[in-house]
Amino acid sequence: MHAFTQLFLIMIFLSVSLRLWLSYRQITHIKNHRAQVPESFTGKISLEEHQKAADYTVVKTSFSRWPMFYDTGLLLMWTLAGGMEWLDQSITTMEFSPIVTGMAVMLTFILLSSLLELPFSIYSTFVIEERFGFNKTTAKTFVIDMLKGAFLGVLIGGPLIFTVLWLMEQTGDLWWMYTWLVLTGFSLLMMWIYPTLIAPIFNKFEPLEEGDTLNRIKNLLSRCGFNSNGVFVIDGSRRSSHGNAYFSGFGRNKRIVFFDTLLKMLNDDELEAVLAHELGHFKKKHIIKSMLISFATTFIALGILAWLMKNEWFYHGLGLSTPSTYIALLLFMLISPVFTFILSPLLSMFSRKNEFEADAFAAEQTDAKNLIKALVDLYRENASTLTPDPIYSAFYDSHPPAPVRIAHLNSQT
Numbered sequence: 001m002h003a004f005t006q007l008f009l010i011m012i013f014l015s016v017s018l019r020l021w022l023s024y025r026q027i028t029h030i031k032n033h034r035a036q037v038p039e040s041f042t043g044k045i046s047l048e049e050h051q052k053a054a055d056y057t058v059v060k061t062s063f064s065r066w067p068m069f070y071d072t073g074l075l076l077m078w079t080l081a082g083g084m085e086w087l088d089q090s091i092t093t094m095e096f097s098p099i100v101t102g103m104a105v106m107l108t109f110i111l112l113s114s115l116l117e118l119p120f121s122i123y124s125t126f127v128i129e130e131r132f133g134f135n136k137t138t139a140k141t142f143v144i145d146m147l148k149g150a151f152l153g154v155l156i157g158g159p160l161i162f163t164v165l166w167l168m169e170q171t172g173d174l175w176w177m178y179t180w181l182v183l184t185g186f187s188l189l190m191m192w193i194y195p196t197l198i199a200p201i202f203n204k205f206e207p208l209e210e211g212d213t214l215n216r217i218k219n220l221l222s223r224c225g226f227n228s229n230g231v232f233v234i235d236g237s238r239r240s241s242h243g244n245a246y247f248s249g250f251g252r253n254k255r256i257v258f259f260d261t262l263l264k265m266l267n268d269d270e271l272e273a274v275l276a277h278e279l280g281h282f283k284k285k286h287i288i289k290s291m292l293i294s295f296a297t298t299f300i301a302l303g304i305l306a307w308l309m310k311n312e313w314f315y316h317g318l319g320l321s322t323p324s325t326y327i328a329l330l331l332f333m334l335i336s337p338v339f340t341f342i343l344s345p346l347l348s349m350f351s352r353k354n355e356f357e358a359d360a361f362a363a364e365q366t367d368a369k370n371l372i373k374a375l376v377d378l379y380r381e382n383a384s385t386l387t388p389d390p391i392y393s394a395f396y397d398s399h400p401p402a403p404v405r406i407a408h409l410n411s412q413t
């Protein structure tokens with residue numbers, strides 16, 4: 001067996017074992033803490049609510065093993081079992097130009113992969129979310145969302161794939177530098193147009209009504225010296241009863257967006273605290289730092305790809321007979337997660353550090369007590385577990401575990 005094939009199989013084995021071990025830890029930890037509400041939440045979260053959160057998390061975590069096995073099976077089918085080779089050969093016999101062949105192979109692959117993932121997204125929306133009372137999506141909305149997503153994917157992704165393949169074919173050894181510039185520009189452009197052009201395709205945006213809530217928000221914004229292009233409410237309740245709030249866009253095109261579900265969960269004090277937390281992410285430059293990290297990661301990834309694609313073993317070791325730019329790109333996207341999963345605690349660590357900083361900012365600007373109340377309401381309404389396993393959490397959670405976060409805030413009151 002090829003040495004690279006062996007390495008690939010070992011990495012698959014290690015990452016699957018690691019994921020299984022983490023999910024086992026998470027489930028055991030939550031079950032062991034199910035009988036009692038953690039001390040810092042007594043009187044705030046009832047035993048019934050705590051147990052609902054525990055059950056919801058256990059069901060989601062144990063279900064997540066199925067797509068993991070399935071995706072690993074698919075990965076092996078596409079690579080070593082010859083799926084990609086078959087797709088490549090079938091399209092190559094049609095004798096298009098290299099770039100058209102590449103586009104056809106990539107788009108067919110993306111289409112097939114999305115169809116193959118569909119059963120899991122249907123199950124998690126209409127069975128799991130439904131069972132715990134969160135799902136508000138109808139079959140019609142689900143299908144329309146899917147079609148809109150596919151249409152946008154082709155409209156935006158098509159020209160992007162074309163450009164990348166063209167650069168790979170035509171610009172020589174430095175193709176990956178040019179590609180990096182294009183991808184960086186593209187992601188900035190997407191961030192710029194997302195709030196006004198893309199998000200409204202999926203949700204109805206309405207300016208937040210005049211009144212106390214809006215006045216509180218405007219006050220907070222001017223106190224923090226934050227310019228935005230408006231405060232909006234979207235109809236998140238059409239799909240799910242989970243609540244959320246976010247900022248999008250940058251420069252003058254920034255929007256503050258509240259899910260209508262969040263407005264129902266929180267009172268004005270709590271909303272102000274949540275918004276102050278989000279503002280903290282801006283003020284402490286987290287958004288810019290994350291962008292820079294993602295640009296740097298893309299740069300490194302493209303550099304590695306540029307090296308890999310020159311080596312025959314990269315293709316042969318993964319079950320492909322004929323080297324080409326698009327096959328290199330596809331293989332790279334397919335196998336990277338197997339090699340990078342082990343690094344996820346690094347990103348989570350960075351993200352948690354930011355969450356603490358944003359919480360501290362909110363505690364300065366408003367009142368830590370209000371943010372604590374808001375968080376407790378959010379944990380309750382979203383049935384988020386209060387007792388995640390620390391190691392599982394270090395891999396998967398962008399936010400610190402509930403008791404840790406609340407204890408931090410308590411020390412700031």
Ligand SMILES: [Zn+2]
Binds near residue numbers: 277278281355358
């Ligand atoms: Zn945050």
